[in-house]
Amino acid sequence: MTTRADRITALLAQNFAPSVLEVRDDSAMHAGHAGARPAGETHYSVLMVAESLGGKTRVARSREVHALLAAEFGQGLHALALTLRTPDEQARLTP
Numbered sequence: 001m002t003t004r005a006d007r008i009t010a011l012l013a014q015n016f017a018p019s020v021l022e023v024r025d026d027s028a029m030h031a032g033h034a035g036a037r038p039a040g041e042t043h044y045s046v047l048m049v050a051e052s053l054g055g056k057t058r059v060a061r062s063r064e065v066h067a068l069l070a071a072e073f074g075q076g077l078h079a080l081a082l083t084l085r086t087p088d089e090q091a092r093l094t095p
Helices: 004-016 058-068 070-074 087-093
Strands: 020-025 043-049 079-085
Touching: 004 020, 004 043, 004 058, 004 070, 043 087, 058 070, 058 079, 079 087
Parallel strands: 043 079
Antiparallel strands: 020 043
């Protein structure tokens, strides 16, 4: 059985071919909050760096990821914190 983090990682990797992809389960930090479930797997943070994000606004990038993960939202994913950058944007942040 795969975890939600595994499924999110696989979908993003397949659809965006990122050079950097970090998916972190933050559910434990949200225990007792809205949308949290005792079993977890409800709150995630994603850092994705992909050339395919170029030429898209931050809103368009987020909408694309949310659309791709619609089934996960329908099955208990409650919150997704997204950091979505192109390689050039990421390079400007790295000294």
